[in-house]
């Protein structure tokens with residue numbers, strides 16, 4: 001595991017700087033004055049009980065919804081009002097809790113569309129053979145994500161674990177600097193979860209990963225830094241060890257004291 005850091009003081013190399021984000025749905029403060037930073041190349045996880053506001057915070061960071069208060073800085077640049085597509089061009093990409101694959105297209109066609117999404121105008125829809133950069137990227141992703149045997153298979157026929165991994169590959173197609181993963185191992189077998197965890201670990205370094213994940217064991221193994229939310233607010237943040245040992249986290253998140 002990489003060196004510890006204190007996100008409240010290490011402002012030197014934070015790729016993502018979330019400052020006092022808030023949003024309400026009617027009377028409900030779904031996200032309430034939440035601040036944290038994600039240092040470059042690290043894996044940062046958001047955890048918290050159901051309804052804590054993790055997905056809403058994700059939606060705020062990724063531009064899917066607008067905050068009523070607060071700012072999001074990406075590489076030091078204010079990006080709070082940008083759309084997901086504008087953020088993609090600035091290096092922020094996300095995968096979704098609910099799959100966004102084209103089930104009737106093959107693996108390579110799904111990858112091609114993702115790799116060409118950043119290309120301007122009609123070029124996004126031209127044959128892959130005419131787009132050298134996209135073709136190279138698709139070839140890289142097939143190898144990196146171990147999809148060599150599945151290239152021409154329809155995405156709808158892949159196993160659940162393979163579909164979830166393909167989703168991460170699609171999110172990586174644009175060579176993002178910040179990758180948001182929303183429950184990437186949801187519904188996976190234990191073996192698929194371990195494989196996906198290894199994959200996520202291997203991505204970090206080149207890319208910073210912000211993860212929402214319910215599997216606390218996985219979070220503690222994978223993360224460099226953990227942000228704990230409850231009832232829309234940040235309860236605490238720190239290294240996995242510090243968070244696990246925090247009595248407030250144990251009672252709010254785990255429900256009862258656990259032996260670390």
Ligand SMILES: Nc1ncnc2c1ncn2[C@@H]1O[C@H](COP(=O)(O)OP(=O)(O)OP(=O)(O)O)[C@@H](O)[C@H]1O
Pocket residue numbers: 025028030048049050051052053054055056057
């Ligand atoms: N579009 C919406 N309209 C109204 N209320 C919403 C909306 N989205 C989320 N909420 C509410 O905001 C609160 C936070 O929801 P959110 O989905 O962000 O929590 P979460 O921590 O991701 O939960 P889970 O772990 O169950 O996915 C919940 O009370 C939820 O019901």
